Amino acid sequence: MPLDEYDKIAHLLRRAGFTAHPDEVDVAAARGLQATVEDLLNFERFPDVPPDPEILAALDLPQSEFDQMRGNFLDKLTRWWLHAMVTTSRPLQEKMVLFWHGLFATSVAGLEFWQQIYLQNENFRGNFDPDTGQLLRPAPGNPFPVGNFRRMLEYLSKDPAMLYWLDNQFNVKKNSEVGSNENYARELHELFSMGVEDVVAKVPNYTERDIRQASRALTGWRVFPRATGFTFPRVFAFDPMRHDFGPYDHLGKRGGTNADFIFENIVRHRNPGQKQSAVGRFLGYRLFKFFGYEDPEPEVINALADVFDGANGEEPFNIRNMLRTIFTPGNLVSEAFYSERAFRAHVKSPTEYVVSLVRLLTFDRATGRPDGLSSSSNLMRLLRNGMIQMGQQLFAPPDVSGWREGLAWISTTSVLSRFNFANDLLAVPVAQGGIDVTRLIAQMGLQEAMQQRRYGDVVDLLARLLWQIPPSPDAREALITYLQAPSTGVRESDLVNVKIRGLIHLMLAVPDFQLS
Amino acid sequence: MTKTTRREFIKKSGMTVLSVGLGSQAFWRHVRAASESVLTQAAALSPADRILVVIQMDGGNDGLNTVIPVSGAAASLYRQYRPTLAIPEANVLPIGTDAAGTLVGFHPNLQPLQDLYAQGRVAVIQSVGYPNPNRSHFASQDIWHTADPEGRKRTGWLGDYLDLAFPSAENPLLAVSLAGARLPLTLRAEHVLVPAVGSVANYQFRTQPPGDHQNKMQAFLALNRETASDHVLREQIRLAALDTYESVQMLQSGIQRYTADPAITYNSQNPLARALQQVAQILAANLGTRILYVSIGGFDTHQGQATPHATLLSRLSEAVAVFYTDLVRLGLDDRVLMMTWSEFGRKVVENGNGGTDHGTVGPQFLIGTRVKGGIVGEHPSLRAEDLNPGLGDPKFSARAIDFRSTYATILEKWFLVDSREILGGAFELLDIIRA
Numbered sequence: 017m018p019l020d021e022y023d024k025i026a027h028l029l030r031r032a033g034f035t036a037h038p039d040e041v042d043v044a045a046a047r048g049l050q051a052t053v054e055d056l057l058n059f060e061r062f063p064d065v066p067p068d069p070e071i072l073a074a075l076d077l078p079q080s081e082f083d084q085m086r087g088n089f090l091d092k093l094t095r096w097w098l099h100a101m102v103t104t105s106r107p108l109q110e111k112m113v114l115f116w117h118g119l120f121a122t123s124v125a126g127l128e129f130w131q132q133i134y135l136q137n138e139n140f141r142g143n144f145d146p147d148t149g150q151l152l153r154p155a156p157g158n159p160f161p162v163g164n165f166r167r168m169l170e171y172l173s174k175d176p177a178m179l180y181w182l183d184n185q186f187n188v189k190k191n192s193e194v195g196s197n198e199n200y201a202r203e204l205h206e207l208f209s210m211g212v213e214d215v216v217a218k219v220p221n222y223t224e225r226d227i228r229q230a231s232r233a234l235t236g237w238r239v240f241p242r243a244t245g246f247t248f249p250r251v252f253a254f255d256p257m258r259h260d261f262g263p264y265d266h267l268g269k270r271g272g273t274n275a276d277f278i279f280e281n282i283v284r285h286r287n288p289g290q291k292q293s294a295v296g297r298f299l300g301y302r303l304f305k306f307f308g309y310e311d312p313e314p315e316v317i318n319a320l321a322d323v324f325d326g327a328n329g330e331e332p333f334n335i336r337n338m339l340r341t342i343f344t345p346g347n348l349v350s351e352a353f354y355s356e357r358a359f360r361a362h363v364k365s366p367t368e369y370v371v372s373l374v375r376l377l378t379f380d381r382a383t384g385r386p387d388g389l390s391s392s393s394n395l396m397r398l399l400r401n402g403m404i405q406m407g408q409q410l411f412a413p414p415d416v417s418g419w420r421e422g423l424a425w426i427s428t429t430s431v432l433s434r435f436n437f438a439n440d441l442l443a444v445p446v447a448q449g450g451i452d453v454t455r456l457i458a459q460m461g462l463q464e465a466m467q468q469r470r471y472g473d474v475v476d477l478l479a480r481l482l483w484q485i486p487p488s489p490d491a492r493e494a495l496i497t498y499l500q501a502p503s504t505g506v507r508e509s510d511l512v513n514v515k516i517r518g519l520i521h522l523m524l525a526v527p528d529f530q531l532s
Numbered sequence: 533m534t535k536t537t538r539r540e541f542i543k544k545s546g547m548t549v550l551s552v553g554l555g556s557q558a559f560w561r562h563v564r565a566a567s568e569s570v571l572t573q574a575a576a577l578s579p580a581d582r583i584l585v586v587i588q589m590d591g592g593n594d595g596l597n598t599v600i601p602v603s604g605a606a607a608s609l610y611r612q613y614r615p616t617l618a619i620p621e622a623n624v625l626p627i628g629t630d631a632a633g634t635l636v637g638f639h640p641n642l643q644p645l646q647d648l649y650a651q652g653r654v655a656v657i658q659s660v661g662y663p664n665p666n667r668s669h670f671a672s673q674d675i676w677h678t679a680d681p682e683g684r685k686r687t688g689w690l691g692d693y694l695d696l697a698f699p700s701a702e703n704p705l706l707a708v709s710l711a712g713a714r715l716p717l718t719l720r721a722e723h724v725l726v727p728a729v730g731s732v733a734n735y736q737f738r739t740q741p742p743g744d745h746q747n748k749m750q751a752f753l754a755l756n757r758e759t760a761s762d763h764v765l766r767e768q769i770r771l772a773a774l775d776t777y778e779s780v781q782m783l784q785s786g787i788q789r790y791t792a793d794p795a796i797t798y799n800s801q802n803p804l805a806r807a808l809q810q811v812a813q814i815l816a817a818n819l820g821t822r823i824l825y826v827s828i829g830g831f832d833t834h835q836g837q838a839t840p841h842a843t844l845l846s847r848l849s850e851a852v853a854v855f856y857t858d859l860v861r862l863g864l865d866d867r868v869l870m871m872t873w874s875e876f877g878r879k880v881v882e883n884g885n886g887g888t889d890h891g892t893v894g895p896q897f898l899i900g901t902r903v904k905g906g907i908v909g910e911h912p913s914l915r916a917e918d919l920n921p922g923l924g925d926p927k928f929s930a931r932a933i934d935f936r937s938t939y940a941t942i943l944e945k946w947f948l949v950d951s952r953e954i955l956g957g958a959f960e961l962l963d964i965i966r967a
Binding site for chain 2: 125126360361363404405407415420423426427428429430431432433435436439440442443488490491493494495497498501503504505506514515518521522525526527528530531
């Protein structure tokens with residue numbers, strides 16, 4: 017059964033962003049699917065989230081002082097990003113920053129200067145210039161988050177956190193076979209651009225020698241330890257004394273004097289007999305897996321790779337064009353995206369889980385936006401701690417290959433941690449960071465419905481808010497039974513509040529809310 | 533989804549008490565044909581009775597100050613390289629002579645472990661590591677967790693064992709980690725879900741207010757007992773929720789079967805002792821748990837190492853000894869094997885800060901009633917030619933022992949399975965377990 021227009025729009029908002037409040041779906045439906053897609057894609061039309069003055073101030077602290085508060089810094093940074101994801105007017109931008117953080121996974125666990133992880137996050141937003149170390153909104157020339165991938169590889173390779181994380185700052189000229197440290201060159205091929213094998217043809221994309229040769233081209237890439245005006249290393253530096261000027265043998269070509277040769281070879285690399293590039297397929301696979309479903313069909317991957325390659329005359333290597341293909345109805349890829357197979361077939365990561373629930377529960381119907389949130393609130397602290405229990409600490413992925421997504425998020429530990437997190441969120445008083453359900457009760461008319469014992473209506477209304485699908489008859493029955501069941505020790509005047517909180521808790525803990 | 537059919541039946545028919553023996557058919561399939569004789573000898577202890585407790589020493593334990601050379605070239609070089617950190621010979625607790633004729637002994641704070649050693653309950657495996665040692669905590673721990681020196685595997689060696697031996701995995705408590713909220717990679721499997729139980733007391737569904745708890749849990753169960761849908765992901769999440777519910781019930785009701793013995797005191801100031809007491813509680817509950825995982829951190833002793841390292845060794849040996857005593861009391865000692873590991877040893881040469889830096893090989897302990905006590909292998913040679921040039925840590929020499937030999941021995945001789953598929957090859961077996 018094909019999705020109807022309402023389902024399509026709700027699906028699009030959930031995936032290209034974090035959630036679909038029924039009011040937002042109504043607004044988007046009035047605007048139309050096509051126009052909604054363009055609004056999401058051209059997010060520059062809408063205001064960006066502001067930087068946090070406290071975070072900016074911390075960047076100027078002397079290192080010894082910073083190190084004493086770096087745990088707080090990371091906490092603050094995480095809350096700032098979560099707050100941005102909940103409140104943003106540019107949901108697709110935040111989703112893409114999260115995508116790059118998972119793909120180019122960098123952890124503070126491997127960093128000496130934790131400030132660099134903030135610069136990397138701004139780099140992924142397009143707001144950092146590695147050549148000057150400056151934060152600019154936006155930084156001219158920075159291709160992130162949806163621009164030219166060929167240039168992204170350059171901005172990624174110059175990123176201070178990345179230069180520290182994968183040791184490329186130590187990579188110096190060695191001999192005509194290899195640089196002194198091949199760690200970054202390896203991950204550049206294996207994890208960041210094409211993968212060991214062609215995603216479709218399943219043939220090796222490169223040889224060990226290609227990696228060794230690429231490591232030569234990446235020698236002499238460093239970070240100025242002390243650039244004027246900065247308290248920690250944040251300016252990219254090219255050191256010709258440490259650099260191996262080639263020529264290099266890389267992916268079947270010989271030549272080059274620097275890493276431009278390597279980046280160019282990577283993005284254009286095609287395996288023999290293959291119409292699509294290896295990188296186009298890899299990114300097509302990763303993007304569709306992130307926004308659509310696991311294990312996309314080869315035709316879907318190839319169609320996205322064609323867009324990457326510019327096979328139809330479009331500008332090559334452009335990520336926004338690939339996203340447009342996924343979301344705009346009327347092509348093979350978007351047919352897969354809006355298919356029944358894709359519908360509610362994505363397991364929410366802990367980030368998606370907490371962001372979606374907070375956005376839905378703090379949504380003010382009067383203003384059409386989440387309301388009453390601040391990045392310094394206890395609520396954001398609850399989110400951050402809850403996510404650690406659920407196994408996802410932003411800025412600290414388990415290793416360079418990022419988090420295992422999809423069903424890997426589901427374990428007995430995650431079931432329990434999500435259940436308990438939802439309980440705490442709804443049990444904690446508003447003053448201590450809990451959710452204010454009073455407004456929600458008022459705006460949804462739940463008080464009257466409860467008093468008139470229209471329990472089925474209450475369940476339906478909250479299912480529409482939280483699940484965006486009608487409850488199954490069994491689920492509806494179980495939830496009505498819960499609302500009717502007497503609870504001991506609860507004052508009559510608190511009963512509606514207690515039962516609505518309990519109902520929301522249950523609805524956040526069951527399978528329907530784990531899926532998007 | 534055929535795998536879930538049986539569980540469906542169990543869950544729908546309300547039979548929430550699970551039989552431990554369900555996986556044994558599959559288990560026996562994997563028992564090597566060649567191990568017939570081993571099986572006969574081990575008849576007194578069925579495979580389903582065998583339990584492994586893994587003790588991780590997180591941070592890179594200084595093996596040279598744990599098992600200390602007392603005689604020969606190693607002893608004099610040890611004292612020479614460690615002017616401030618060497619343990620005075622008079623304080624070392626001698627345990628015996630290794631294969632190379634070097635007399636070795638324990639750090640003085642390992643007295644409780646030496647008592648167990650004297651009873652033949654401890655095997656000391658010397659110079660354990662792997663070729664081309666990685667000196668990053670992160671990378672080397674992953675190598676030990678996955679048994680893959682390439683560091684490419686995403687599942688752990690014991691996770692692989694669980695998948696292989698328990699393909700239908702009906703018991704949600706086949707393995708339990710008591711090492712924090714994050715599941716150690718060792719136990720990560722493709723199919724078997726292993727709970728990371730931070731602490732048994734906190735492994736519960738929290739609900740507020742208390743007066744509504746029963747209502748909520750009934751609703752939660754009902755919502756997850758819904759008619760099976762053909763939505764595969766939703767089914768998987770639903771089954772994980774039921775598994776969780778069962779594991780919480782089993783654990784919370786099970787541990788009440790454990791009663792503490794006033795004569796056996798787990799030191800509440802010792803985190804490892806607290807964790808091992810919870811292991812004892814789970815084992816006493818007889819829930820069919822086969823693997824338990826605990827961890828003790830702080831071994832990354834780059835500066836001022838003497839006191840903190842001594843404290844850690846004292847915690848380790850005290851916790852292991854009291855746990856063993858409790859196992860004897862509970863009549864479980866025969867069934868439990870303990871294995872310690874640490875991601876690497878430390879450099880021979882002490883650094884300028886009264887500490888030691890990341891090194892290579894180190895000792896492992898195997899502890900239990902069924903252990904064949906003694907010293908296996910040789911103390912690392914500290915001669916200049918046997919150290920990595922410029923790095924000051926022992927080479928992984930031909931006399932060193934690959935950690936996968938320890939794993940292979942546990943898999944083959946304790947769990948009675950073919951280790952080759954799990955470890956990606958055959959490794960020499962060690963004579964450390966009594967049949």
